[in-house]
Amino acid sequence: MVVRLDSEEEREITAACxxxxxxxxxxxxxxxxxxxxxxxxxLTGCPAEAxxxxxxxxxxxxxxxDAFQGESRLYTWVYRIAVNQALSGRRKRRSTRSAENLDGGxxxxxxxxxEDDPSADLVRDERETxxxxxxxxxxxxxRAVVVLKEYDDLSYEEISGLLGIPIGTVRSxxxxxxxxxxxxxxxxxxxxIEEERxxxxxxxxxxxRRL
Amino acid sequence: MADxxxxxxxxxxxxxRGRAADDAGxxxxxxxxxxxxxxxxxxxxxxxxxxxxxxxxxxxxGELTAVSWILAELPTPSSDVDLTEAxxxxxxxxxxxxxxxxxxAAAAVLLVxxxxxxxxxxxxxxxxxxxxxxxxxKRARPASGGPLRHARxxxxxxxxxxxxxxxxxxxxxxxxxxxxDVAVLESERRRDFARGRLDDxxxxxxxxxxxxxxxxxxxxxxxxxxxxxxxxxxxxIEVDPALATTLGATGRGGVSFFVLALTDRExxxxxxxxxxxxxxxxxxxxxxxxxxxxxxxxxxxxVGRSPAVADLEVSPxxxxxxxxxxxxxxxxxxxxxxxxxxxxxxxxxxxxxxPDFSRRVRSIAEAVDGGxxxxxxxxxxxxxxxxxxxxxxxxxxxxxxxxxxSDGVARSSTGRGGPTAEAASRR
Numbered sequence: 001m002v003v004r005l006d007s008e009e010e011r012e013i014t015a016a017c018x019x020x021x022x023x024x025x026x027x028x029x030x031x032x033x034x035x036x037x038x039x040x041x042x043l044t045g046c047p048a049e050a051x052x053x054x055x056x057x058x059x060x061x062x063x064x065x066d067a068f069q070g071e072s073r074l075y076t077w078v079y080r081i082a083v084n085q086a087l088s089g090r091r092k093r094r095s096t097r098s099a100e101n102l103d104g105g106x107x108x109x110x111x112x113x114x115e116d117d118p119s120a121d122l123v124r125d126e127r128e129t130x131x132x133x134x135x136x137x138x139x140x141x142x143r144a145v146v147v148l149k150e151y152d153d154l155s156y157e158e159i160s161g162l163l164g165i166p167i168g169t170v171r172s173x174x175x176x177x178x179x180x181x182x183x184x185x186x187x188x189x190x191x192x193i194e195e196e197r198x199x200x201x202x203x204x205x206x207x208x209r210r211l
Numbered sequence: 212m213a214d215x216x217x218x219x220x221x222x223x224x225x226x227x228r229g230r231a232a233d234d235a236g237x238x239x240x241x242x243x244x245x246x247x248x249x250x251x252x253x254x255x256x257x258x259x260x261x262x263x264x265x266x267x268x269x270x271x272x273g274e275l276t277a278v279s280w281i282l283a284e285l286p287t288p289s290s291d292v293d294l295t296e297a298x299x300x301x302x303x304x305x306x307x308x309x310x311x312x313x314x315x316a317a318a319a320v321l322l323v324x325x326x327x328x329x330x331x332x333x334x335x336x337x338x339x340x341x342x343x344x345x346x347x348x349k350r351a352r353p354a355s356g357g358p359l360r361h362a363r364x365x366x367x368x369x370x371x372x373x374x375x376x377x378x379x380x381x382x383x384x385x386x387x388x389x390x391x392d393v394a395v396l397e398s399e400r401r402r403d404f405a406r407g408r409l410d411d412x413x414x415x416x417x418x419x420x421x422x423x424x425x426x427x428x429x430x431x432x433x434x435x436x437x438x439x440x441x442x443x444x445x446x447x448i449e450v451d452p453a454l455a456t457t458l459g460a461t462g463r464g465g466v467s468f469f470v471l472a473l474t475d476r477e478x479x480x481x482x483x484x485x486x487x488x489x490x491x492x493x494x495x496x497x498x499x500x501x502x503x504x505x506x507x508x509x510x511x512x513x514v515g516r517s518p519a520v521a522d523l524e525v526s527p528x529x530x531x532x533x534x535x536x537x538x539x540x541x542x543x544x545x546x547x548x549x550x551x552x553x554x555x556x557x558x559x560x561x562x563x564x565x566p567d568f569s570r571r572v573r574s575i576a577e578a579v580d581g582g583x584x585x586x587x588x589x590x591x592x593x594x595x596x597x598x599x600x601x602x603x604x605x606x607x608x609x610x611x612x613x614x615x616x617s618d619g620v621a622r623s624s625t626g627r628g629g630p631t632a633e634a635a636s637r638r
Contacts, residue, residue: 030295
């Protein structure tokens with residue numbers, strides 16, 4: 001998650017926003033939106049909801065800009081707000097989308113170029129759907145640690161700070177979440193391990209031949 | 212992945228006693244931490260030594276690794292939507308973000324109080340609640356413009372020492388913590404959740420558990436948490452001893468309220484569980500709605516989601532001042548017993564069935580909260596219809612469990628400092 005905004009520019013944007021220039025804030029929205037989007041989609045499990053969350057996030061950030069004291073990067077600050085917004089129970093209750101709908105709303109990247117083997121595509125699609133479903137099936141608190149760890153690659157300490165929970169809790173939650181995913185993705189996990197073993201065997205065989 | 216040198220290394224404490232994974236002291240979450248590079252050197256070396264010997268442990272690690280790989284294959288979502296215009300528009304309009312979400316529409320509330328040494332004097336039907344709650348509320352949401360939802364509590368009541376205590380606690384945090392914004396926001400979100408659950412006048416059950424022995428409060432705590440494994444979302448409100456007296460509870464320590472949204476059947480099984488745990492010590496009483504609706508304002512609110520018992524935590528920024536936190540499972544390294552207890556976790560059977568059950572309950576809450584359907588219909592559907600005895604009351608119950616901490620302030624949070632502001636930007 002490499003997000004760097006030139007600090008001079010960041011200061012300017014912040015100052016302009018504080019001076020009540022919504023246009024300056026627009027620049028900030030453009031910069032941050034794309035970077036925040038993947039995390040928020042994964043946290044909420046739904047693209048439409050993610051856009052909702054991001055809108056609210058930016059409005060909240062604008063309202064509270066005075067409270068931003070510059071100890072952290074502006075992006076970090078907005079990221080925090082976005083994550084908290086995404087995990088807010090209110091939105092969850094409002095949403096009536098089912099896990100099936102989550103798949104429908106998957107994402108556009110599915111359309112990006114694939115290899116030519118259509119059966120490989122099929123398997124991959126099936127697997128992606130399974131992963132999305134599994135993530136959607138997790139309790140939001142569990143999904144949160146998984147997303148922040150597996151996708152945003154935050155450390156336990158960072159996750160702890162972000163969610164306001166002790167590091168020990170991050171660790172146990174993450175582990176429980178992975179165990180649950182392991183069950184939910186049982187067949188795929190078995191495939192993956194099998195594949196890995198074959199690869200290892202092939203590598204061994206190759207080594208033997210060389211000897 | 213195992214370090215071969217570790218097999219013959221001198222550090223082999225756990226494995227020397229037998230198979231690693233079977234040892235009560237082994238915390239399986241170490242496997243995840245190992246994957247994530249989050250173990251300190253010594254623990255890592257020990258684990259690698261165990262891995263070298265323990266085939267089943269290696270297999271489990273392999274499975275966790277596979278899970279990570281599979282997740283990593285998911286493509287990064289992207290969107291063509293540009294929010295700039297929408298946000299500019301909304302900024303210009305300056306309208307409220309959204310009306311405050313309602314909690315469950317209608318419900319009954321069950322309160323459970325537990326204590327070794329505490330007598331719950333109230334709340335009685337017409338008990339008066341002094342002003343602190345409404346004061347705290349006003350302080351907490353100065354700019355919201357939203358309606359005060361607890362207007363039924365005498366607004367003319369003069370400020371009390373307790374009220375200013377809540378308020379000053381907030382401002383103290385305000386001037387001290389760079390995390391203020393998120394902390395308050397987070398705290399408000401929890402409070403909203405609890406308000407949503409509590410702010411309903413149709414409260415009919417109040418359960419007092421009279422404990423015997425000094426750890427009775429902890430036992431109630433465990434029972435409720437254990438039960439809450441199956442509940443998607445619940446709140447715990449910690450009320451300071453000084454504030455607790457205004458609620459009619461006297462005795463040492465503060466009071467904990469557990470707030471759970473349950474069907475009638477579920478609430479019955481919780482009552483049964485508590486009755487089993489405290490034979491003869493559970494009695495019912497009528498709660499005063501005015502008191503109940505004040506709870507979210509009086510104490511520090513934590514919102515948890517099962518099954519992880521450790522999930523329920525109170526923000527350390529506030530606990531240090533006037534709320535309490537049970538840190539027993541926060542740091543498993545420091546407390547092997549707690550770690551062992553946690554890693555035991557649910558049985559595989561429970562583990563498999565819990566998510567479904569959890570989803571079911573969640574869907575009740577969502578359907579009801581979304582206002583899409585009548586609460587009783589949803590609940591009837593969710594609860595096996597064959598068993599539904601015709602009940603004159605709503606089939607859904609908000610449960611508030613009250614217990615009194617016997618050790619009070621002694622357990623205030625000390626385990627962890629505030630998170631670093633830079634944390635998320637490092638990458």
